[in-house]
Amino acid sequence: MKDGPHIARVAALIGDNARADILTALMADRALTATELAGIAGVTKQTISGHLAKLLDAGLVEVDAQGRHRYFRLAGRDVAHLLESLMGVAFRTGAVRLRSSPREPALRKARVCYDHLAGELAVAAFEAMLMRGWFAARVGELSLTGAGRAAFEAIGVDVSVPGSSRRPVCRMCLDWGERRHHLAGGVGAALLQRMYAAGWAHRQKDSRVVVLSAEGEKAFREVFLLD
Amino acid sequence: MKDGPHIARVAALIGDNARADILTALMADRALTATELAGIAGVTKQTISGHLAKLLDAGLVEVDAQGRHRYFRLAGRDVAHLLESLMGVAFRTGAVRLRSSPREPALRKARVCYDHLAGELAVAAFEAMLMRGWFAARVGELSLTGAGRAAFEAIGVDVSVPGSSRRPVCRMCLDWGERRHHLAGGVGAALLQRMYAAGWAHRQKDSRVVVLSAEGEKAFREVFLLD
DNA sequence: AAGATGGTTCGGCTAGGATCGAACCATGAA
DNA sequence: TTCATGGTTCGATCCTAGCCGAACCATCTT
Known part of the structure; x- marks a missing residue:
């Protein structure tokens, strides 16, 4: 061999x-x-x-x-594909480092993943966005549609991507707790910033937990989840 | 982390x-x-x-x-999938061990790769299939077209994929000898089974070599290669 | 110019793990 | 039973490679 x-x-x-x-x-x-x-x-x-x-x-x-x-x-x-394969096998064989999904409910529900939102809320929202055709999803690639752009602008999220051109506008990020994807990239980051700015949520000190206010969660669900 | x-x-x-x-x-x-x-x-x-x-x-x-x-x-x-991903990356980055292609002509021509056919014949056939539009190929994804479905059914290959729904119907598999792809997945496996059943080929004892009979090879070339 | 920050290079320490020799258990054949 | 073969366990050896301290270079700020 x-x-x-x-x-x-x-x-x-x-x-x-x-x-x-x-x-x-x-x-x-x-x-x-x-x-x-x-x-x-x-x-x-x-x-x-x-x-x-x-x-x-x-x-x-x-x-x-x-x-x-x-x-x-x-x-x-x-x-990236190789790493996902590895995660898949590691997950199946139970080789999870500690716990795959955070046990604290708050962490599981909404948390920061680098610069964007992750957790159950984020996953559900992302799937709803896909359903509504805000994104054109191909294999591992994601692009904002006209409808998506309009929807984000309507809630004050800046989709013009001020950052460097290296950074993709939108990406999906694998949530290893949920084993499903959520929104990342420039739009993902901008969305989280907008949520902070609008007072919908704030980040808990010394933790990845994102705390949604009562009105914030209501608004979030109305915009992203309810159909 | x-x-x-x-x-x-x-x-x-x-x-x-x-x-x-x-x-x-x-x-x-x-x-x-x-x-x-x-x-x-x-x-x-x-x-x-x-x-x-x-x-x-x-x-x-x-x-x-x-x-x-x-x-x-x-x-x-x-x-198996993980290993294939690894081979792909290793190959791209030039991390080849010594010689990549088996030296025995029989092995190079047609051999078993997990549960489907690999080797020169398989690669050539797969490329002909793509040319004829039997598959819609996107980045790393492959789907059977109507024409492809009809063509396989015409030669008695069951494309209904009896196996679990997790298994992709068709996939391409990197042939490390040829550095090109051949057909894998449910259809790839079904095709090889069909070749056995039709008497076109049999597997050599204690070897990965697939031996095609004279008529088998003729039929194979007529169906897949000749234009 | 002086300082702060991002990053690399060098040398030495240490632990983990791959390997084999030898002995041992289990199965099948004579 | 006796022997051969397939496979495992144990202990000892040896080497690789990850890690950090210290020193160094490069870039940006003041």
């Missing part, structure tokens, strides 16, 4: 906790800097630097240098 | 040369004994036994005990 693609090499690369953390983080958020990744993986800068060098060398991630920052991202769709 | 499926665990499991050899061997051949696998991976019995215990424990492989033999096989379709 000396022939064939060298599976073990790339698998071993993913088979380290720190590097796996890097990759999953990059899967959720498109581009992160080395120090952010160090924080996420819980190791020092030197260590993360070494890991990133290996991932770069192996062609699993790519990098954009901007000033003194280096933004890392997954090298391609195939890597 | 403590939650989510424990990717690193399963990746690390595949990230060892001996275990990767085991898994790729099981992907090509359905069931192998421990000593056969030891020979393939080039390690001793004790070592392979330890590896197999780990793979079993992790739920990546399963075992059938028959007498004093233990036949190992992949635990499920998701594992």
Whole structure:
């Protein structure tokens, strides 16, 4: 068995906790800097630097240098696909790191996932959005339709994407608690910001929990869930 | 970053040369004994036994005990799929072990890949199918068109997919020898079964080689290749 | 210019795990 | 029973690779 693609090499690369953390983080958020990744993986800068060098060398991630920052991202769709396959198997075989779904009801219901909303509410909302045709969904790709644009603008969400052109307007992000997708990308982030600004919700101190006010939840459900 | 499926665990499991050899061997051949696998991976019995215990424990492989033999096989379709993803990434990033294509002509021409046909014939046939519009191919997704359905039914291939609904009707599978795709999924498996049943081909004992009879090959070329 | 921050390189420490020799149990054949 | 074969368990060895401290370079700010 000396022939064939060298599976073990790339698998071993993913088979380290720190590097796996890097990759999953990059899967959720498109581009992160080395120090952010160090924080996420819980190791020092030197260590993360070494890991990133290996991932770069192996062609699993790519990098954009901007000033003194280096933004890392997954090298391609195939890597993201591979990671999802891994998650699927890990999930089936019960290899969940601790608990797959947060046990605190508040966390399960609504929480921050990097810069956008995740949790049951987010998943339900995203599915309703798809039903209403706000997005054109293809395999792993998502684009805003005219109806979607109008709907978001109607509630004051800025869909013009002020950020860099590198960042996709909208993306779906896998929610490992729910095993379903929710909205990420520029629009996802803008939506969460809008919810904060409108007083619908605020982020709980030192936690990923997003607390919805009574009126906030009512409004959210009316806009996104009720049919 | 403590939650989510424990990717690193399963990746690390595949990230060892001996275990990767085991898994790729099981992907090509359905069931192998421990000593056969030891020979393939080039390690001793004790070592392979330890590896197999780990793979079993992790739920990546399963075992059938028959007498004093233990036949190992992949635990499920998701594992096979994961391995394919790995091969794809490994291939793109140039991590090829040595030579990718089997040297025996018979193996190169037609062989079994899990449960469907692979090799030069399979690749050529799949490309002809695509040309004729039997499938609608999008990014990583494949669906049978009306024309395709009719064509398969005409030669007695059951495309109604009796299996579970989780299994995709048709998929493309990367042929590491050819670096091109061939047909997999429910239809791919059904096609191979049909070829066996029609007497076009039979599987060679103790080998992945698929032997086509003279009439079988003629019929195959007429149906799939000639234009 | 001085400081702060992002990132890399180098060297040494350490732990985890892959490997094998040897002994051992289980099954089937003579 | 005796022998051969398939497979596992245990213990010891050895090496890889992850990790951090310290020092360093690069970029941006004041």
